[in-house]
Amino acid sequence: MNGTAMNGTAVGDDVKRPAMLASVRELSVRxxxxxGAVHAVNGVSxxxxxxxxxxxxxxxxxxxxxTLRALMRLLPESRTRIDGSIIVGGRNVMSLSRGLLNEYxxxxxxxxxxxxxxxxxxxxxxxxxxxxxxxQHLDVSRSEARARALEALEMVRIPSARERLDSYPHEMSGxxxxxxxxxxxxxxxxxxxLADEPTTALDxxxxxxxxxxxxxxxxxMGTSAIFVTHDLGVAAEICDRIxxxxxxxxxxxxTATEVLRSPRHPYTQALMASTIHGSMRGQRIEGxxxxxxxxxxxxxxxxxxxxxxxxxxGCADAVPELLPHAGHAVACHVAQATQPLRxxxx
Amino acid sequence: xxxxxxxIALPAAAAAVTPGYWSQVLRRLLxxxxxxxxxxxxxxxxxxxxxxxxxxxxxxxxxxxxxxxxPVGTPGHLLGTDELGRDMLTRLLYGGRVSLxxxxxxVALALLIGGALGMVAxxxxxxxxxxxxxxxxxxxxxxxxxxxxxxxxxLGAGVGNTLLALTIVLIPPILRVAESATTxxxxxDFIEAARATGADDFTILRVHVFSNVIGxxxxxxxxxxxxxxxxxxxxxxxxLGAKPPTPEWGLMLNTLRNALYSQPLLAALPGVLIFxxxxxxxxxxxxxxxxxxxx
Numbered sequence: 001m002n003g004t005a006m007n008g009t010a011v012g013d014d015v016k017r018p019a020m021l022a023s024v025r026e027l028s029v030r031x032x033x034x035x036g037a038v039h040a041v042n043g044v045s046x047x048x049x050x051x052x053x054x055x056x057x058x059x060x061x062x063x064x065x066x067t068l069r070a071l072m073r074l075l076p077e078s079r080t081r082i083d084g085s086i087i088v089g090g091r092n093v094m095s096l097s098r099g100l101l102n103e104y105x106x107x108x109x110x111x112x113x114x115x116x117x118x119x120x121x122x123x124x125x126x127x128x129x130x131x132x133x134x135x136q137h138l139d140v141s142r143s144e145a146r147a148r149a150l151e152a153l154e155m156v157r158i159p160s161a162r163e164r165l166d167s168y169p170h171e172m173s174g175x176x177x178x179x180x181x182x183x184x185x186x187x188x189x190x191x192x193x194l195a196d197e198p199t200t201a202l203d204x205x206x207x208x209x210x211x212x213x214x215x216x217x218x219x220x221m222g223t224s225a226i227f228v229t230h231d232l233g234v235a236a237e238i239c240d241r242i243x244x245x246x247x248x249x250x251x252x253x254x255t256a257t258e259v260l261r262s263p264r265h266p267y268t269q270a271l272m273a274s275t276i277h278g279s280m281r282g283q284r285i286e287g288x289x290x291x292x293x294x295x296x297x298x299x300x301x302x303x304x305x306x307x308x309x310x311x312x313x314g315c316a317d318a319v320p321e322l323l324p325h326a327g328h329a330v331a332c333h334v335a336q337a338t339q340p341l342r343x344x345x346x
Numbered sequence: 347x348x349x350x351x352x353x354i355a356l357p358a359a360a361a362a363v364t365p366g367y368w369s370q371v372l373r374r375l376l377x378x379x380x381x382x383x384x385x386x387x388x389x390x391x392x393x394x395x396x397x398x399x400x401x402x403x404x405x406x407x408x409x410x411x412x413x414x415x416x417p418v419g420t421p422g423h424l425l426g427t428d429e430l431g432r433d434m435l436t437r438l439l440y441g442g443r444v445s446l447x448x449x450x451x452x453v454a455l456a457l458l459i460g461g462a463l464g465m466v467a468x469x470x471x472x473x474x475x476x477x478x479x480x481x482x483x484x485x486x487x488x489x490x491x492x493x494x495x496x497x498x499x500x501l502g503a504g505v506g507n508t509l510l511a512l513t514i515v516l517i518p519p520i521l522r523v524a525e526s527a528t529t530x531x532x533x534x535d536f537i538e539a540a541r542a543t544g545a546d547d548f549t550i551l552r553v554h555v556f557s558n559v560i561g562x563x564x565x566x567x568x569x570x571x572x573x574x575x576x577x578x579x580x581x582x583x584x585x586l587g588a589k590p591p592t593p594e595w596g597l598m599l600n601t602l603r604n605a606l607y608s609q610p611l612l613a614a615l616p617g618v619l620i621f622x623x624x625x626x627x628x629x630x631x632x633x634x635x636x637x638x639x640x641x
Binding site: 072074078098102103104105106107110111113115118119120121122124132133136137168181184185188254 | 365367472534535536538539540541542543544545548553554557558
């Protein structure tokens with residue numbers, strides 16, 4: 001039954017794109033810890049259309065990876081409290097039964113991990129691992145699963161794919177391992193790809209190859225994707241829309257061009273200023289002073305205000321809401337006050 | 347940055363056709379002279395035990411009153427005769443059957459039971475882990491030899507009871523190694539990655555945890571073989587293992603005690619075999635350990 005659902009989406013989506021593939025509302029994630037509850041994600045909402053790529057951007061500890069894992073329900077259930085709703089492909093992920101959850105994981109939504117040398121099992125060959133995952137979802141014979149694994153490896157353009165089926169992860173280069181990881185994720189033709197900093201562990205030269213490959217496959221298959229990254233260059237390259245996260249909240253969101261070209265939130269502006277661009281030779285790189293707030297003891301009001309150069313007295317009063325502002329949405333009291341709301345051009 | 351995606355070519359490295367992990371381990375093991383020597387010695391002793399009925403010159407339980415305690419090299423009795431006039435070579439060959447069985451079977455059983463319980467404890471964590479590990483700690487509180495003696499003593503002598511006693515003694519250490527190995531593996535990324543492809547707990551345990559844990563646990567179990575051989579012989583020696591007239595090295599060592607002054611070489615023979623087997627298992631376990639560090 002799973003097989004038909006997956007095949008159906010791959011073909012049908014181009015004709016009648018369902019408005020939203022994924023919809024997250026007021027997602028909040030709290031971890032129990034000896035220091036008290038850690039508020040990792042605090043009321044995150046976003047929508048993702050079919051075929052769209054969303055970039056989640058932020059520092060370490062901003063809640064982007066946790067958001068991704070919540071979408072997969074990979075967070076340890078005993079120590080985590082998750083509120084809000086996550087709808088993917090019309091199904092409420094939070095209330096899926098064990099069996100449906102295992103069908104959803106890998107089948108509807110697939111994940112690409114940061115470090116392929118850790119995310120691939122060292123004692124199995126690439127072919128065995130992909131075939132194992134395929135057999136998890138489709139009732140096919142071993143040889144059929146192997147044939148599909150080969151197809152997946154060819155899809156990600158691994159050279160001499162047939163031989164690579166029988167290679168162990170440690171026999172492959174980092175870039176090739178990440179290609180294998182992508183093949184593993186895409187072998188079941190998911191509707192949503194979750195990529196957790198998929199190029200961070202790779203060489204700079206390989207990074208762009210893997211990114212372009214991902215972008216190409218995503219467009220070919222009409223898959224939606226959520227990219228977690230702290231690299232604005234990566235985000236600019238691959239994302240349709242961007243959501244900047246800080247202290248478990250989305251502080252600015254909009255189309256990639258809008259957000260990167262005219263950032264409104266002081267945090268996004270600071271991030272941009274601290275990034276190295278090729279065109280910035282000779283310029284001084286502005287570091288971002290301070291460190292992210294303790295998620296166990298979030299301050300009242302705007303969480304960024306301690307590091308913000310434009311903070312005012314009012315910033316401590318209330319958590320700024322994410323409001324439409326000059327073409328995209330910003331959660332900042334100062335930005336909202338200084339630049340009056342303009343209607344979003346239709 | 348061009349937006350058209352050219353076929354991204356990686357250097358087409360000649361993908362080496364690699365043999366499976368275990369055949370690689372075997373190859374490395376066979377390259378180590380000490381391990382090979384141990385394998386040869388063990389193979390000879392095991393073959394002698396297995397083919398005892400065809401190899402042995404006499405009957406292990408039939409003695410002759412007039413030919414008691416003949417020295418090594420007596421014509422017709424290559425390794426002499428014991429205190430009841432039974433052929434020593436015959437009894438040593440047959441004795442290997444019981445001794446090797448009593449040394450290896452408990453390790454295999456403990457590997458099965460302790461390995462499985464340890465994996466479950468390590469993977470499940472929480473309360474399941476606490477129950478299994480605290481129960482193990484209770485068994486661990488006793489010195490292993492003392493525990494074996496106590497269990498064998500309570501159950502009574504006999505090969506079956508010795509097997510049971512030794513199995514119970516060997517489960518806790520194997521369980522602990524399996525548990526700690528599983529706890530380490532469980533936290534690794536590829537377990538989460540497997541979960542993200544839709545694998546259920548049982549599949550993850552069976553496929554990913556098992557194959558990553560079995561190596562260290564197996565090596566540890568082989569190192570226990572030498573201990574188990576000595577413990578089994580020890581139990582027989584003090585009368586809690588094999589019962590006479592069963593030929594068994596530990597038991598033979600005991601019955602030949604009185605001949606230690608008259609025929610020291612003869613009396614030492616079973617001990618030499620116990621020592622040789624134990625040492626070989628020990629060295630082999632070491633060789634296996636280094637051979638398995640391929641990754």
